[in-house]
Amino acid sequence: KQEVTQIPAALSVPEGENLVLNCSFTDSAIYNLQWFRQDPGKGLTSLLLIQSSQREQTSGRLNASLDKSSGRSTLYIAASQPGDSATYLCAVNGNNDMRFGAGTRLTVKP
Amino acid sequence: GAGVSQTPSNKVTEKGKYVELRCDPISGHTALYWYRQSLGQGPEFLIYFQGTGAADDSGLPNDRFFAVRPEGSVSTLKIQRTERGDSAVYLCASSPLGGQTGELFFGEGSRLTVL
Numbered sequence: 001k002q003e004v005t006q007i008p009a010a011l012s013v014p015e016g017e018n019l020v021l022n023c024s025f026t027d028s029a030i031y032n033l034q035w036f037r038q039d040p041g042k043g044l045t046s047l048l049l050i051q052s053s054q055r056e057q058t059s060g061r062l063n064a065s066l067d068k069s070s071g072r073s074t075l076y077i078a079a080s081q082p083g084d085s086a087t088y089l090c091a092v093n094g095n096n097d098m099r100f101g102a103g104t105r106l107t108v109k110p
Numbered sequence: 111g112a113g114v115s116q117t118p119s120n121k122v123t124e125k126g127k128y129v130e131l132r133c134d135p136i137s138g139h140t141a142l143y144w145y146r147q148s149l150g151q152g153p154e155f156l157i158y159f160q161g162t163g164a165a166d167d168s169g170l171p172n173d174r175f176f177a178v179r180p181e182g183s184v185s186t187l188k189i190q191r192t193e194r195g196d197s198a199v200y201l202c203a204s205s206p207l208g209g210q211t212g213e214l215f216f217g218e219g220s221r222l223t224v225l
Contacts (some may be wrong), residue, residue, distance in 0.1 A: 100152030
């Protein structure tokens with residue numbers, strides 16, 4: 001069974017810092033990996049989707065990388081802002097379902 | 111609709127009662143997923159539909175949980191004889207392709223509280 005781990009569980013940084021969130025998974029036989037953002041009491045908002053054949057995807061200040069063979073993905077956030085404060089979840093798609101990590105709770109202090 | 115719609119947004123019920131949660135996916139999306147999320151945890155997979163059929167129901171915790179999608183669009187998650195441990199946010203997602211390549215789009219969730 002696919003296990004997805006996210007480190008760190010929580011992160012607090014001052015505004016303007018660049019930061020990296022980590023996601024690891026145990027079964028490298030995946031179709032894609034998706035990063036989500038979740039605000040308190042809300043649903044999940046898709047940030048980036050990386051297909052298994054891709055190495056990275058970029059959207060604005062966000063860059064996600066995928067190393068399928070080592071079972072790792074990172075989400076890089078450049079020039080962080082207080083509005084980036086949220087929980088970030090990675091989800092790995094294999095065998096018709098998406099398995100989620102527990103998330104990283106990010107706080108960006110003004 | 112513009113996005114995935116879930117109703118009710120909040121449901122409070124008593125232990126032992128029957129509950130239905132509804133999901134209206136994005137129009138044209140063939141794949142539909144149900145997840146359950148407890149506080150401080152990531153979403154936990156329950157069931158996946160491709161069209162009208164349940165392609166994978168391995169995440170349903172026991173036989174009190176059942177889901178249907180009779181016309182390949184709206185889905186209903188049904189929980190019988192609710193227990194306090196069923197309290198969670200139930201999330202629905204849809205995907206234009208599903209399965210191997212599709213991007214998932216989530217609704218806002220239905221918060222279930224069993225007293």
